[in-house]
Structure formats: structure tokens, C-alpha cells
Amino acid sequence: MHRILFVCLGNICRSPTAEAVTRAKAPHLALDSAGTAGYHIGNPPYGPMQSAARPRGYDLSGLRARQFSPNDFNSFDMIVAMDADNLRDIEAQRPAGNTTPVTIFTPDGAPVPDPYYTRDFDGCLDLIEDCADRLIAGLSRTDDATR
Ligand code: 4NP
Numbered sequence: 109m110h111r112i113l114f115v116c117l118g119n120i121c122r123s124p125t126a127e128a129v130t131r132a133k134a135p136h137l138a139l140d141s142a143g144t145a146g147y148h149i150g151n152p153p154y155g156p157m158q159s160a161a162r163p164r165g166y167d168l169s170g171l172r173a174r175q176f177s178p179n180d181f182n183s184f185d186m187i188v189a190m191d192a193d194n195l196r197d198i199e200a201q202r203p204a205g206n207t208t209p210v211t212i213f214t215p216d217g218a219p220v221p222d223p224y225y226t227r228d229f230d231g232c233l234d235l236i237e238d239c240a241d242r243l244i245a246g247l248s249r250t251d252d253a254t255r
Contacts (some may be wrong), residue, residue: 110247111138113180114213115198116190119143119173120154121224122232126213129168129233132241137247140184142176144197160229164237181206188243190214191219195204195215213239 112130116123123141134243152158153168161168178201180187187210189195198210213220213236220239223232 110136111184111186112140112243113176113187114139114190114195115140115144115176115194115253116220117143117145117188117194117222118154118224120148120151121157121229122220122222122236123164124153124168124171124173125157125161125166125233126190126220126236126240127171128161128168128187129236131242132166132246133240134244137244140243141171142174142180144176144194146175154224156227156229157232160233164233172196176201180204181208184208186211186237191222192217213243215239215242226237 114123114126119142123143127139130137138212151173153171158168171194181203187198187208189198189210189212192212195210219234220235223229238254
């Protein structure tokens, strides 16, 4: 249950950050990220996002954007969207019969605000660090229950 795909719109701000932060906290998980849009395919994470993440110990420089694909439903155990628009765009591509859970990263389903527009890169990192802790805690509770 530990292959997790983080998805946002562009795959250059929120989802690569969610991937790197969660990886730093839980290196045993198999993590990736993607964007519902193809605008930035092949690009590294957005410069200001990298600059905000680096002093916290997260190196985003090696990541490259890719677009979400319906095949991702078969390659991951869980898909984690950054907002309700992402969730809707992901669900619209679900293959018939597939049951992979798609959730929103925040515990209450509120959006992770897009710092590409808000310019609040540090606030985005604060929220992503908190959501990553909660996601990891939820996974270990599930592991305990199924052990
Ligand atoms: P992200 O932010 O979805 O967190 O990667 C965005 C980055 C770029 C664009 C949209 C959202 N864009 O339209 O170029």
C-alpha cells in the first residue's frame, strides 16, 4: 500500500514538493508526482519553489515534470491530489473497474493553495510538511491494523 503518486496542476510547485518532503520523512515509500496539465513536461520544479525548499533540506533540483496518465491508476496504491480540481481531473480518467483510492492531501479536504499564484512558497511548505506527517501517520496506523 506504499506506492503513492502526488498530483497537482503543473507538477512544478505543489506535487514535486509533496513528493520530496514525504520522501525525506519516509524513505521507505515509493513516491512520484505528476501534473494534470502538460504545460511543464520535462521541466524541473519552479525556481522560487526550489529556493524555498532548499534551506529546509529538500533538494527538488533532480525532479522533472510529467503529465498524469490513466496508467497511473494501475501503477500506484494511492493517488493524492492537491485540490478538488485535481481530484476531478484525475477521477475523469479512472479506468473501468479500477478501485485505487484518490484523496486530497489535507485531512479536511481543503485545497493546498497554489504558490505559483499566491507566491506564498513558505506557507505552502508549512502546509505540505504538516500534511506529509499526517499522511505518514495514517499509513502506519493502517499498517498496524493489517499486521
Ligand atoms: P502547481 O502550480 O500545480 O503547484 O505545479 C502551477 C504551476 C504552473 C502553472 C499552474 C500551476 N501554470 O499554469 O503554468
